Amino acid sequence: MPRIPGVATKDAGPVLRLMYRFARKRFGAVPEPMTVSAHHLKLMIAGGRHELAVQKASKVLPPNVRELAVYRVAQQLGCSWCVDFGTMLQRLEGLDIERLQQIDKYATSPSYTRQERLAVAYADAMSTSPVSVTDEQVAELRKEFGERGVIELTYHVALENQRARFNSALDITDQGFTSGDACRVPVPADATTTA
Template sequence: MARIQGVAQDQAGPMVKLVYWFMRRGMKKMTGRDAARGSGIEPIEIWAHQPKMMSGMGRFQQAVRKAHGVDERIKNLVELKGAQMIGCEFCVDLGSQICRNSGCSDDELLALPRYRESELFTECEKTALDYAVGVMRTPVEVTDQLFARMKEYFSDEHMVEITALLMVVNLDRFNAAFGIGSSGFSEGMVCVPPDRPAVAPGLARSA
């Protein structure tokens, strides 16, 4: 259960209700499934406490997701890897099902945590995943060598698209901070685990 309650449907204003409707429809389209637990849109229900922020965040995400220069499989893998790294349980559950719904096999999902050792991913995909890891680390660890490897496969426009997508993933630290758990989009199926818990035990005990 999240650490705060989201804005319920019957408490939401007309604009927020419309956003909820579009989000539910979008989730079903991306995953091909309904959430097994909760509404499936818990993050946006919490964002709805600040409707102007929710609207601005939504416009940014929509602009990024409307870009289609980069292969969707690569984008889905990059996004899922980023979600793993920030420990967002909601995101890895959702992202695993999005990858599966777009053609990724269970074997590929199981191999993602150790993608460098796997023969299931191309060198292009491994390079993009290396870039995702570098961008999502704190501080960022993107070397000139890694960037040069990326440029072997991706144009300047593609680089901006991939990096912007990872900025969207970084926003999902919001979900981890509020303790938003899995909605069960991958219920009964393979789900990539977070790389680490959303809250480090030492931090959880500090006051």
């Protein structure tokens, strides 16, 4: 259970109920980070708009490259919620999620393309403290993806760092999206359950 319980549907106002309905329709369940963020509705709305805008703007990188880099950040930072949700997103994109089991061997595994290897190595370098990105890495990424591609990749890796650290700090853990058994958060029929 998160350190701050999510806002239950029964306690939600009309705007929040509408947002929960949209999320439930889109993902099959209301993502728990959303229910926790609902305690600060203005920030939750800002975050939701931001996520939709980022999704709409991200058209330069191939989806497999972008999603794999984001997944790697989640895995490296230990955000089980992000790993769970990210795996579901990759599955819905039609990407091969079985190979995620070999991501620690990405540098040598034939399951990964050159582009994917470059993106995962960059995600690793961006997610260390201090950041360990090199000039050579960026130059190689520019040759492969162009400047717009490097900016898009950097943005997504940085955004996933934010998401993973937010979820980890508030102890928001996996919700069952990978298995398709995501709990219905918040549970509308149960007045006492918020997660």
